[in-house]
Structures are given as C-alpha cells and as structure tokens.
Amino acid sequence: MPEGIKLFTGNSNRALAKEIADVLNIPVGDATVSNFSDGEIMVRINENVRGADVFVLQSTCTPVNNNLMELLLVIDALRRASAHRITAVMPYYGYARQDRKAQPRVPISARLVADLLNATEINRLLTIDLHAGQIQGFFDVPVDHLYSAPVLSDYVKKEYMNDIVVVSPDAGGVERARAFAKRLNASLAIIDKRREKANVSEVMNVIGDVKGKDAILFDDMIDTAGTITNSASAIKENGAKRVVAACTHAVLSGPALDRINDSALEEVIVTNTIPMYEKQAKCNKLTVLSVGSLLGEAIKRIHEETSISSLFL
Numbered sequence: 001m002p003e004g005i006k007l008f009t010g011n012s013n014r015a016l017a018k019e020i021a022d023v024l025n026i027p028v029g030d031a032t033v034s035n036f037s038d039g040e041i042m043v044r045i046n047e048n049v050r051g052a053d054v055f056v057l058q059s060t061c062t063p064v065n066n067n068l069m070e071l072l073l074v075i076d077a078l079r080r081a082s083a084h085r086i087t088a089v090m091p092y093y094g095y096a097r098q099d100r101k102a103q104p105r106v107p108i109s110a111r112l113v114a115d116l117l118n119a120t121e122i123n124r125l126l127t128i129d130l131h132a133g134q135i136q137g138f139f140d141v142p143v144d145h146l147y148s149a150p151v152l153s154d155y156v157k158k159e160y161m162n163d164i165v166v167v168s169p170d171a172g173g174v175e176r177a178r179a180f181a182k183r184l185n186a187s188l189a190i191i192d193k194r195r196e197k198a199n200v201s202e203v204m205n206v207i208g209d210v211k212g213k214d215a216i217l218f219d220d221m222i223d224t225a226g227t228i229t230n231s232a233s234a235i236k237e238n239g240a241k242r243v244v245a246a247c248t249h250a251v252l253s254g255p256a257l258d259r260i261n262d263s264a265l266e267e268v269i270v271t272n273t274i275p276m277y278e279k280q281a282k283c284n285k286l287t288v289l290s291v292g293s294l295l296g297e298a299i300k301r302i303h304e305e306t307s308i309s310s311l312f313l
Helices: 014-024 064-080 109-119 133-138 149-159 171-184 226-237 256-261 277-282 292-304
Strands: 005-009 031-035 041-045 053-057 085-090 124-128 143-146 164-168 187-197 200-207 214-222 242-250 267-271 286-289
Touching (some): 005 014, 005 292, 014 053, 014 292, 031 064, 064 085, 064 109, 109 133, 124 292, 133 143, 143 292, 149 171, 149 242, 149 267, 171 187, 171 214, 187 226, 200 226, 226 242, 226 256, 277 286
Parallel strands (some): 053 085, 085 124, 214 242, 242 267
Antiparallel strands (some): 031 041, 187 200
C-alpha cells in the first residue's frame, strides 16, 4: 500500500481543493503552477512525493484548454518524481458532450481527452456526473463515477417537500431524472424538446402532470441556460406552483446569468464542481452546494482500498 496520501491541484478550483484537504486533515500539496511569458504552462512539485498515493484535483472548466494542460503537466511531473499511484480527480470533465460521432467529420472529443489522460499513465480517475456514463469505457484504468444527487436531494428535501415533481429537460436525461425522483419519492415529468443547433433549444411540450406542484428541473449541467429557462417557462405555463433547477455543473457561459435572472426559475441549485464566486455575485438565484465532503470521503476510501460503492448510489 502507498506510504502516504497527498493532494495536489492546478488553478481551476483551489477552494474546493482546500475543502477536500480539510476533510482529509492534510495540507494541499506544495506545487508551482504558473505561466511562462509566452503563455506556456510551468509546473514544479516543491515537495517529496516518492512512494506516495497522490490525488490531483482539477476541473477542466473555463479556461478549458489551460486547465486540461495544467492537469496533464502536473500528472507528468508527479510520475517523473516517482509517485507510487496517481489518481486524477476531475469534478467536472470538460469536452464530455462530444462523446460520439453524431455528425459527419466531427471529433469524439471526450475520447481524445481520455486518451491524453491515459498517455500520462494515471492509475485511476475520480469524477462526478459525467455527461454520458459510457465515457468511462474510454479509459484503460478504473473510473470511480460519483453522483451529486445525494448532495442536491438533501437540500431539496429540506426546502421543497410539498408535492414535488422532478422534470427532465429532455429525453436524454430521463434516466437521471427518474433516479432523482425516486430519491425524493416524487413523480416524474419530461420536456419534449427539439434542438435545431448547438446551444439553441425549443421547448415543444410537457409530458406529465406539473399543475399545482413544485417542479424541480434536474440535469447534469447548465451551459447557456437556454434549455433550463425555456423549460421553466413551459412548466410554469402548464400550472406549476414553483419552478426550481437542480444541476451538478454550472458552466453558465454566454447569456446564461441574464437568462436565469429574467426567467421563471425561483432558484438554481448547483454544486461547486466549477468555481462560482463571480457568477454567484451576479445572480442571487444561485445556491451553491459543496461536493468537498463527497470527494474527500471517496479519496479516503480509495487510499485505504475500501469499498466506495455506497457513494455511487
């Protein structure tokens, strides 16, 4: 078994790294991750990691390419410094939406990112709510795929337990929404949506009964917020009492914050897989929950080589 546990991070989500380190009762590893004058990333590990069980936390959120390159270089530096085992901890896995060849002459970006991580010779991947579960199959190493549903459902149970309906914003998210509804002992509804092009959606119909109920729109991510806000309008028009969104990854790009502020949504519940400081200040409808304890517990169990299957439920 590796001698000791160490947690390193790039620049994508240092606050979450500090939370996880506090859960594990260890300091964040000493590393320099900066840039040369031409923009190239410079990494230096400033402490001994020989024989250690090392976890590298990095969400590949904006700026996506910089954060991905930081992750690859930190892992490479640790491997060359003789770390015994290296686990990449990616709360948010960027490029996950391009997980298949849906059109002619397009890349399968999720697979390419997996290949890059495989090339660094990581021993394991720990992530939360992949956009498509089959991305796990792109890796040559074990993948621990956690879900934020326990964190989100605990909050929803405290705040919205009067006649709840969980709504999937599209057909592709029905399985995810059904599992969340089961946790809350709630009914299920589905938005019938037709997407003409990327980041543009049109709500067509609400399948299921939402009248007089608290509707919880549940999805894995909010990007430009077009789908969520259009869905909220349709649900409200169908007689819902209140409409709330609960999503794991708050990408919130482009006009997302303005759309949320102007929408029928009363609250948007997200997690800190992506840092929210500036965005939360611009939108008082955002409620940010932490996944620090969830990741900390998973890291502890991986290090101790005990079962983490209960965290998948």
